[in-house]
């Protein structure tokens with residue numbers, strides 16, 4: 001009798017444990033939200049209660065209203081689109097250059113010795129320092145902005161690809177050689193798949209820098225773009241506009257990174273990573 | 278016929294790893310190369326495979342000089358070296374890329390069934406055990422139907438039970454198409470289970486110390502008395518190879534220490 005009881009009790013405990021685990025699984029993505037949402041609510045409450053005017057740090061409700069206002073006027077979309085197309089153009093150029101140069105310097109020791117020291121030296125220059133020169137060379141319109149972004153994207157991609165190609169396991173390359181692969185076939189069937197995980201990481205790092213550099217680029221006399229919205233908000237003394245633009249940056253940055261991660265995930269299913277799931 | 282003619286290898290640092298190794302290996306023969314660590318067994322195998330050309334002498338297969346990897350020569354390394362981004366089936370079919378898809382699929386499926394891993398076709402290499410991975414590596418090397426299969430300590434990373442299992446497995450696979458096998462090993466039992474002929478090597482520089490024919494009927498019983506006799510012969514030959522290597526500098530010392538020195 002007692003045996004039966006304990007066994008049912010154990011089953012119950014198991015069922016309850018499972019339910020709790022399922023609930024936790026649903027909640028897990030929500031855990032990260034507790035801190036920012038809590039702080040925002042606290043601030044809202046502080047302004048509502050009159051502890052602060054919220055003039056310099058607008059409460060969430062005001063930011064949201066500004067966001068909605070900019071949206072319905074179509075302004076937000078225009079600016080976001082301008083910024084996104086700059087990031088996209090700069091990203092494509094930076095990735096193309098970084099991939100090609102990274103692959104060449106990783107593959108051939110000679111070109112590594114020839115090219116890498118110069119690029120490393122250039123890398124140590126804070127990229128914003130190029131801005132005056134770029135404006136002189138390429139004018140104040142799109143070209144100089146896109147090139148600045150491309151420079152930002154270039155370095156992480158270049159370093160990532162070069163490092164990955166250099167560190168491809170010699171033993172795996174030897175398998176390719178044993179199957180008489182050479183030149184392009186070796187690149188396509190061995191080197192490329194071997195560097196793919198590192199490449200994807202470097203693309204994501206490059207994209208992050210692209211979003212950083214677009215702000216710098218748009219500070220320099222743009223008439224559109226989220227960066228322009230930031231400057232505009234500052235000059236007109238509208239902190240809510242600034243925060244709304246910042247929020248837009250955050251959303252777009254996170255969304256494009258997630259898209260990139262999602263698009264490349266099927267290529268990396270084979271990976272055996274500790275941090276999986 | 279696989280012919281090695283006075284094969285020598287000097288590495289860039291000036292180290293003479295192989296010197297005057299000559300060997301004729303008949304089609305379908307199983308030759309096992311055994312010897313102490315560093316006596317040039319891997320160097321020899323890599324020279325035959327064409328991965329590292331010898332610095333002097335020649336390797337010929339059916340008269341054709343081997344200077345680069347050749348489609349009729351397959352190789353299995355000590356580690357499985359599976360490509361982690363390809364499924365098990367993708368790995369096994371790696372050498373058949375230029376064949377029609379249908380044929381490739383059939384041959385891969387047949388090879389996987391042959392090594393007892395038909396149910397693992399769609400699995401990633403990281404999901405295999407060490408023994409399973411090595412079986413896939415053997416299947417990958419055999420699928421293009423090489424005339425010669427080279428194996429460099431293929432089972433040395435495995436436990437004794439799995440090792441004995443894979444030795445039997447290798448013999449089964451060999452019986453299918455009867456390729457020439459050249460197997461490098463440290464393991465005397467393994468040598469006697471597999472070999473038609475055992476080549477004992479000695480170091481500094483790496484050369485052939487002696488050859489021992491093993492004419493026990495197959496399958497060979499590891500427990501039987503003739504097996505033990507063969508084993509003692511091989512162990513004695515290994516001792517002699519060490520003594521020879523030690524000559525002339527410290528011959529007396531080595532003889533006194535006897536064979537126990539490295540067993």
Ligand SMILES: Nc1ncnc2c1ncn2[C@@H]1O[C@H](COP(=O)(O)OP(=O)(O)OP(=O)(O)O)[C@@H](O)[C@H]1O
Pocket residue numbers: 288289290292294312313314315316317318319320321483
């Ligand atoms: N790439 C290389 N460059 C220089 N020397 C090498 C190289 N590979 C091997 N050697 C040297 O050549 C000699 C023979 O090496 P090899 O790997 O052929 O020995 P082995 O018989 O396979 O040894 P083990 O049983 O330990 O695998 C060793 O002294 C080794 O140090």
Ligand SMILES: [Mg+2]
Pocket residue numbers: 318319320429
């Ligand atoms: Mg070796």
